[in-house]
Amino acid sequence: MTMTFADIQKQAQEEWDAxxxxxxxxxxxxxATCGRSAGAMAVVKAFEDELAQKNITxxxxxxxxxGPCYAEPLVNIDKPGKPTISYKNVNPDMVTExxxxxxxxxxPLPQYTLGSFGEGKIKGVTRFLDxxxxxxxxxxxxxxxxxxxxxxxxxxxxxxxxxxLHKALTTMTQQDVVDEMKASGLRGRGGGGxxxxxxxxxxxxxxxxxxxVVCNADEGDPGAFMDRAVIEGDPHSVLExxxxxxxxxxxxxxxxxxxxxxxxxxxxxxxxxxQAHEKGFLGKNIMGTNFNFEIKIFPGxxxxxxxxxxxLTLSIEGKRGMPRVAPRPRTTEIGLYDKPTLLNNVxxxxxAPMIITKGAEWFASVGTEKSTGxxxxxxxxxxxxxxxxxxxxxxxxxxxxxxIGGGVPDGAEFKAVQTGGPSGGCLPASLLDTPIDYxxxxxAGSIMGSGGMVVMDEKTCMVDVARYFLDFTEIESCGQCVxxxxxxxxxxxxxxxICKGKGRKEDLDLLYELSLAVHGGSVCGLGQTAAxxxxxxxxxxxxxxxAHIFEKRCPAKVCKSLISFVIREDKxxxxxxxxxxxxxxxxxxxxxxxxxxxxxxxxxxxxCQEKCPAKFSAVDCVSPRVKVxxxxxxxxx
Amino acid sequence: MEDRLSEIxxxxxxxxxxxxxxxxxxxxxxxxxxxxxxxxxxxxTGLPESRVFAxxxxxxxxxxxPRGKHSFMVCRGTACHVRGAEKILEETERSLGIVxxxxxxxxxxxxxxxxxxxxxxxxxxxMIDEDVEAKLTPKMVSEIIDxxxxx
Numbered sequence: 135m136t137m138t139f140a141d142i143q144k145q146a147q148e149e150w151d152a153x154x155x156x157x158x159x160x161x162x163x164x165x166a167t168c169g170r171s172a173g174a175m176a177v178v179k180a181f182e183d184e185l186a187q188k189n190i191t192x193x194x195x196x197x198x199x200x201g202p203c204y205a206e207p208l209v210n211i212d213k214p215g216k217p218t219i220s221y222k223n224v225n226p227d228m229v230t231e232x233x234x235x236x237x238x239x240x241x242p243l244p245q246y247t248l249g250s251f252g253e254g255k256i257k258g259v260t261r262f263l264d265x266x267x268x269x270x271x272x273x274x275x276x277x278x279x280x281x282x283x284x285x286x287x288x289x290x291x292x293x294x295x296x297x298x299l300h301k302a303l304t305t306m307t308q309q310d311v312v313d314e315m316k317a318s319g320l321r322g323r324g325g326g327g328x329x330x331x332x333x334x335x336x337x338x339x340x341x342x343x344x345x346x347v348v349c350n351a352d353e354g355d356p357g358a359f360m361d362r363a364v365i366e367g368d369p370h371s372v373l374e375x376x377x378x379x380x381x382x383x384x385x386x387x388x389x390x391x392x393x394x395x396x397x398x399x400x401x402x403x404x405x406x407x408x409q410a411h412e413k414g415f416l417g418k419n420i421m422g423t424n425f426n427f428e429i430k431i432f433p434g435x436x437x438x439x440x441x442x443x444x445x446l447t448l449s450i451e452g453k454r455g456m457p458r459v460a461p462r463p464r465t466t467e468i469g470l471y472d473k474p475t476l477l478n479n480v481x482x483x484x485x486a487p488m489i490i491t492k493g494a495e496w497f498a499s500v501g502t503e504k505s506t507g508x509x510x511x512x513x514x515x516x517x518x519x520x521x522x523x524x525x526x527x528x529x530x531x532x533x534x535x536x537x538i539g540g541g542v543p544d545g546a547e548f549k550a551v552q553t554g555g556p557s558g559g560c561l562p563a564s565l566l567d568t569p570i571d572y573x574x575x576x577x578a579g580s581i582m583g584s585g586g587m588v589v590m591d592e593k594t595c596m597v598d599v600a601r602y603f604l605d606f607t608e609i610e611s612c613g614q615c616v617x618x619x620x621x622x623x624x625x626x627x628x629x630x631x632i633c634k635g636k637g638r639k640e641d642l643d644l645l646y647e648l649s650l651a652v653h654g655g656s657v658c659g660l661g662q663t664a665a666x667x668x669x670x671x672x673x674x675x676x677x678x679x680x681a682h683i684f685e686k687r688c689p690a691k692v693c694k695s696l697i698s699f700v701i702r703e704d705k706x707x708x709x710x711x712x713x714x715x716x717x718x719x720x721x722x723x724x725x726x727x728x729x730x731x732x733x734x735x736x737x738x739x740x741x742c743q744e745k746c747p748a749k750f751s752a753v754d755c756v757s758p759r760v761k762v763x764x765x766x767x768x769x770x771x
Numbered sequence: 772m773e774d775r776l777s778e779i780x781x782x783x784x785x786x787x788x789x790x791x792x793x794x795x796x797x798x799x800x801x802x803x804x805x806x807x808x809x810x811x812x813x814x815x816t817g818l819p820e821s822r823v824f825a826x827x828x829x830x831x832x833x834x835x836x837p838r839g840k841h842s843f844m845v846c847r848g849t850a851c852h853v854r855g856a857e858k859i860l861e862e863t864e865r866s867l868g869i870v871x872x873x874x875x876x877x878x879x880x881x882x883x884x885x886x887x888x889x890x891x892x893x894x895x896x897x898m899i900d901e902d903v904e905a906k907l908t909p910k911m912v913s914e915i916i917d918x919x920x921x922x
Contacts, residue, residue: 167889167890167903168889168890168892168893170903171890171893171896171902171903171904171905172893172905203892203893204892206892206893353889354886354887355887356847356848356849356850356852356886356887356891357848357849357850357887357891358887358889358891359887359889359890359891362889394795394832395885395888395889396889397901432791432792433792433795435791435794435795435830435831435832435833436830436831436832437829437830437831438886449791450788451788452787452788452789452790452791452826453790453826454825454826454829455829455830512891512892513892514849514850514891514892514894515849515850515853515854515891515894516853516854520850520891520892520893520894521892522892552849555849586849586891588849588850588853588891590853593853594853599852599853602849602852603849606886610886612829717865739858739861740858741909744908744909744910745910
């Protein structure tokens with residue numbers, strides 16, 4: 135006999151409560167990709183070994199990413215009756231210490247902690263939620279990440295999981311779901327910002343069968359990894375959103391298009407799909423109704439343009455992912471296999487269950503009028519607290535970078551923040567008070583995008599950044615339309631010349647005109663936004679372009695053709711380390727005498743500067759280049 | 772190879788829309804997509820050979836030459852870029868004695884770059900097979916390579 139949803143929920147709740155309220159301590163280790171990269175699996179093993187050896191009963195569970203990647207590997211320890219303590223940058227050696235001091239004794243080792251959360255206070259340990267880094271955050275899409283075991287469906291169910299699906303299937307019509315989604319104001323979290331409710335409405339209204347639901351998890355933007363974190367940390371929330379969407383538009387098949395470079399995310403999804411089948415949330419007659427739904431995983435083969443909806447559906451069909459040409463039909467009408475298809479991003483689907491369970495009003499209770507709910511960013515680059523953050527829409531860039539991110543490291547000065555990846559732009563310090571929402575960012579010349587946010591300091595060259603992004607889009611352009619294929623190539627060529635110190639004064643106007651042409655003439659979003667990095671750097675950092683072109687100077691000392699490494703006579707002690715490490719033998723000098731760089735040989739790799747002992751710091755990087763001495767030239771000629 | 776190929780392809784007879792999963796599977800088994808495999812895929816699925824090549828050459832994942840035993844991927848994501856990925860790549864090239872896209876003479880390593888592996892908070896990083904090495908300096912890269920060579 136199959137269990138009712140109420141029975142399943144009750145059982146899950148009991149299991150979760152036994153864990154939460156039991157006598158044994160709980161140890162939760164973040165083992166998403168970021169945690170693993172920092173060594174989390176060795177930490178898990180150390181806990182297992184040590185607990186077994188010391189004969190201690192405790193529950194170890196692997197959880198997803200809880201956000202503060204800078205503190206990985208992150209371990210949360212729950213002792214009965216105490217608030218949870220988060221230990222940061224844990225390594226296997228610290229495991230022994232933590233077990234001895236805190237699990238066996240009562241010393242929380244405050245020096246190792248990131249903070250505590252939950253009720254109560256532990257002496258010496260900061261309360262997480264009171265810190266500037268966490269206070270402004272609102273965890274909604276990330277509600278379960280870092281808390282539940284993503285490979286265990288009962289943990290998800292015990293935390294209101296599949297309640298939204300049950301509510302939709304048993305108490306709401308398809309139109310009711312559409313109305314709720316529309317009322318929530320949710321806008322497409324893939325970056326486009328199209329109102330999700332209207333898309334769902336169009337999916338429901340579309341004629342033709344079968345219909346499809348497609349989840350876009352082809353997170354290809356360099357600098358963005360939140361979709362991966364959601365899938366790795368809470369895969370069922372994505373499945374539940376897709377199943378609700380299937381019910382709403384009348385589809386029986388869903389696809390998740392996920393990057394093949396995310397092997398762990400794919401494994402988590404496979405497992406979650408199997409579990410959902412076992413519980414009767416996927417398959418035939420879901421939750422005892424006559425609704426059937428299946429979800430398939432499609433590992434993407436590495437093409438950034440497949441993030442574009444029409445290219446993505448063609449890719450699933452086994453074709454080249456080239457966006458459809460105008461007049462472009464809406465995917466909701468003609469999508470996968472030319473059938474009506476509802477395509478949303480991972481975070482949009484993950485938001486749907488909450489909207490159904492808690493209501494549109496709750497969802498819209500944070501954020502701004504036109505951008506409701508929360509935004510997720512991958513905050514990285516020159517910022518102290520790198521990681522994933524979830525904040526109410528409308529918060530300012532300044533609050534994100536300085537409060538949550540803890541500012542720029544090493545006392546360096548903030549220069550720019552890049553949002554929206556290769557389709558976005560670079561915003562300067564003067565725009566730090568811009569509120570984060572779809573429309574304000576658009577107005578500033580950038581985009582919300584899928585949520586990459588890279589902070590840049592004075593060591594970043596803005597011309598080089600523009601070149602970097604064009605390098606990316608030029609490779610990723612699918613090649614079918616001329617403005618994008620040739621336009622990005624030409625933009626890149628001009629930028630490369632400027633970086634090489636061969637820029638001409640007319641290049642500035644040419645870059646601008648060409649950018650507008652690429653923007654106006656390209657078929658799809660990739661081309662239309664490809665010039666944004668150029669346009670925004672031209673708009674806000676024109677002085678850097680001018681320095682490159684007119685003074686042959688790279689202010690950030692990044693562009694190799696415009697810099698020289700020189701050894702300072704007053705600081706060099708003649709230790710010889712630089713000469714030994716120089717890959718092209720450009721450095722000469724006698725022991726204990728000042729060394730010299732032969733500029734005609736030097737390849738500007740910077741190894742000498744890196745290797746020069748910090749107490750001497752005798753190698754300087756200068757721009758513009760020092761002139762190669764005429765005498766040396768005549769000698770060689 | 773013929774036997775292995777027909778074994779891999781047997782469930783896909785006539786399945787034209789499974790082309791990408793087929794290519795992925797063949798590459799996972801053989802390490803790359805040799806010409807004869809491409810022709811066989813076309814025959815089994817009933818797709819024109821041009822179409823099989825067109826699709827395979829469109830996606831970055833697919834390769835047509837054999838690779839080294841290990842893959843050494845330097846991430847060029849934005850966060851890695853602003854934190855010195857260029858220098859990491861240069862040091863890797865120096866230490867391995869090859870440039871991007873090449874394979875070492877002993878067929879141990881193939882050096883590639885990747886647009887982003889999503890470990891941006893731990894930038895700059897590289898991915899060696901499935902392991903990520905994070906927060907690197909050029910010095911650490913040469914140490915990692917020396918250590919691996921010594922093993």
